[in-house]
Amino acid sequence: MTSAHPSVQRQIVLPLSKAVEIAYKSIRLRLSRSLLVTSGIVLALAFLMSILVTDRMTDGMRRWAVNFPGSAEFNRLSALRASLETKQFKPVDSELHRAAQRDEHVPEGTKRFDAAQVLGDSLNDLQKEMGVALPGSETDLTNALTLHPELIPKMQQWLSAARQLKTVREQLVAPQRLEETMKNAGVPSTPKEIESNRIQTRWLIGLALLVAFAGILNAMLMSVTERFREIGTMKCLGALDSFIIKLFLIESLFQGGVGTFVGVLLGLGLSMANMSSSYGFYAWKNVPWTSLMFSVMICFAVGVVLTVAGAVYPAWQAARMQPIEAMRVEA
Numbered sequence: 001m002t003s004a005h006p007s008v009q010r011q012i013v014l015p016l017s018k019a020v021e022i023a024y025k026s027i028r029l030r031l032s033r034s035l036l037v038t039s040g041i042v043l044a045l046a047f048l049m050s051i052l053v054t055d056r057m058t059d060g061m062r063r064w065a066v067n068f069p070g071s072a073e074f075n076r077l078s079a080l081r082a083s084l085e086t087k088q089f090k091p092v093d094s095e096l097h098r099a100a101q102r103d104e105h106v107p108e109g110t111k112r113f114d115a116a117q118v119l120g121d122s123l124n125d126l127q128k129e130m131g132v133a134l135p136g137s138e139t140d141l142t143n144a145l146t147l148h149p150e151l152i153p154k155m156q157q158w159l160s161a162a163r164q165l166k167t168v169r170e171q172l173v174a175p176q177r178l179e180e181t182m183k184n185a186g187v188p189s190t191p192k193e194i195e196s197n198r199i200q201t202r203w204l205i206g207l208a209l210l211v212a213f214a215g216i217l218n219a220m221l222m223s224v225t226e227r228f229r230e231i232g233t234m235k236c237l238g239a240l241d242s243f244i245i246k247l248f249l250i251e252s253l254f255q256g257g258v259g260t261f262v263g264v265l266l267g268l269g270l271s272m273a274n275m276s277s278s279y280g281f282y283a284w285k286n287v288p289w290t291s292l293m294f295s296v297m298i299c300f301a302v303g304v305v306l307t308v309a310g311a312v313y314p315a316w317q318a319a320r321m322q323p324i325e326a327m328r329v330e331a
Contacts, residue, residue, distance in 0.1 A: 023250040034255055041259025044212030045303045048205055049267025052295040056288050057275050064286035065175040081168045088161040092154050093135045099144040099151055100136025106143050113145040130162040178282045185278060217310040232323045241319035248315035249308060256307025264299045
């Protein structure tokens with residue numbers, strides 16, 4: 001009599017959606033471990049993004065400082081300055097200067113001209129604000145405006161023209177001021193210094209990514225170690241090696257995506273805020289938005305690849321475990 005052997009049944013392969021569900025639940029159950037891995041990714045990507053953004057914005061400011069003197073905007077401002085000086089400022093300045101030189105005596109009891117009340121500040125403070133000499137001494141100009149009130153609109157016109165000239169002149173010398181600010185901040189300016197700084201930056205980025213990769217790899221290995229019995233149970237229930245690998249890679253993909261997103265936003269925001277604090281409105285001169293977006297995409301790719309790469313070996317180690325060996329490990 002021959003014994004009947006049951007036929008071998010087809011092994012059930014769980015769909016990808018089930019692996020995603022299990023990975024998500026595993027992350028929630030081990031939230032502290034997941035946050036440890038994610039925080040390492042956030043710090044590494046924030047550092048990387050900060051360096052890239054600072055480098056791109058600094059290059060943009062350098063190019064603007066070099067190219068601005070020959071630009072159409074520079075020519076427009078130069079023409080505007082010449083027009084303001086010849087048509088608005090100098091004629092009024094000459095008229096007020098002649099009035100101030102008359103050396104007229106103000107009768108006793110006459111209410112003297114109050115610059116603070118009429119013009120908003122004393123003549124001395126207005127001179128400091130404009131950065132140009134008044135059309136006469138403070139005393140002579142006060143006497144002239146006291147005796148000839150019809151000159152007050154001319155004085156107001158002089159102040160308006162002086163303010164416009166000051167604004168235009170500041171815009172024209174902005175490249176020199178920016179270069180001076182960058183030099184005082186220790187930013188490399190010569191081609192040799194720029195190239196040396198870029199080499200140092202690459203080394204820093206490489207070191208930061210290496211440390212982050214080592215931290216992620218260590219965290220994932222610890223995650224595998226503490227889940228030996230869980231892995232053994234899944235394999236006893238028929239889980240394939242490919243499913244185990246898929247499970248760990250999906251977990252790392254979740255953590256890498258979230259950590260990269262937060263890190264990129266953090267690095268982008270902090271670096272832009274720092275550049276604005278250091279250089280003011282100069283930081284937004286010639287911002288290379290295309291390069292910045294390219295840097296963001298690079299950081300996203302690096303962050304996700306870094307995390308998944310750090311999970312490959314632990315996932316492979318978990319998949320090759322024998323069920324009996326995994327179940328024998330003390331929890």
